[in-house]
Amino acid sequence: MAGALEARLAASARAGEDAGTRRGLVLVGPMGAGKTTVGRALAEATGLAFVDSDDLLVQVHGPIPAFFAEHGERAFRAEEARVIEHVLSRAVPCVLASGGGAVLSPGTRSLLSRPEVAVVYLRVTEAEALRRLDSGAGRPVLAGDPAGTWSRILAERDPLYHEVADLVVDTTSDPARELAWRIVEGICPR
Template sequence: MAVGKTAIGQQLAKQLRAPFVDTDALIVENHGSIADIFAGRGEHAFREIEARTVARVIEDAIATPTVISLGGGAVLDSGTQQLLARCTVVYLECDPETVSERIARNSGRPLLAGDPMSRWMDLFTTRRPVYERLADLVFDVRHGSVSELGRQLEEALRELPEGAAAIAKETAAAPAVPENVALKEEVEQ
């Protein structure tokens, strides 16, 4: 959370002329705010909704290469992990100092109630091994504007052995995204 997955994902999708889907935004659109889901139905219900949403997005993206932004907890679901094997997964890496500044500006995250940075560090410590295991690419987002990071990420994806061939294929309008690019960041709801 607060790493920039939505902004960077949108920038990458724009560069690649590919669709962009933010799974958290889809959940909010179809089920109401994440905070309300947590408060009214609990984290378990949210995770079930999240897993179904991610599965539908990945299945829909099979025919159309897509940049997908996932919430940080989405990757903890074993079914989601299996689906991500079809995607090029990018782990957006950032430092606690940068995240702290961003979290301070947005306090409406249910899993960060109380001491946000302490909760963030706990979640990150638990989730980091999963992110690293699933990632095809670890991408540092600490320095640079969104457009610079988007260009750097596109370059890094082109350098991936399996991504290079997929990006090099031309579609009618633009280079294709390697399979689907699923962006996940250090911690999300």
């Protein structure tokens, strides 16, 4: 797995080498909070490389729902934790969009508490998240009762998002670029 991750990260790492920050920026939050969209805008604003942990998992293991079905949640969370540890152990900082459930792993929460990592919790209203997620289409975990399931998952994870967060930003209504600059100002004040 490390070889595949190295290949994926090596191409983008050079973008962050001269970014002027020694901290990695990690975005956490529920499905539909905008971790990927805001993460890309944040990478552009800071000059850091952008990495999406879900994308890396897919590149290494194939579709996440299939991996989940074949190996179970425990194996998935272990792989997710290894991906995040690998990304955060690199000498070059980056913007990392984590999976919504990454905070469920005590080991991942420990990684996110390191001083060289800045964690931003992206919050969003249920209505906006479900709009962004097309009411759960393509998200097997939301099948049947998208709103109820999304709310239950958030209630379980919200304390963990707060536990690891250095900054909390609501993404419900502002454009990604504005949110990116708000994060830069909140994490890297002049």
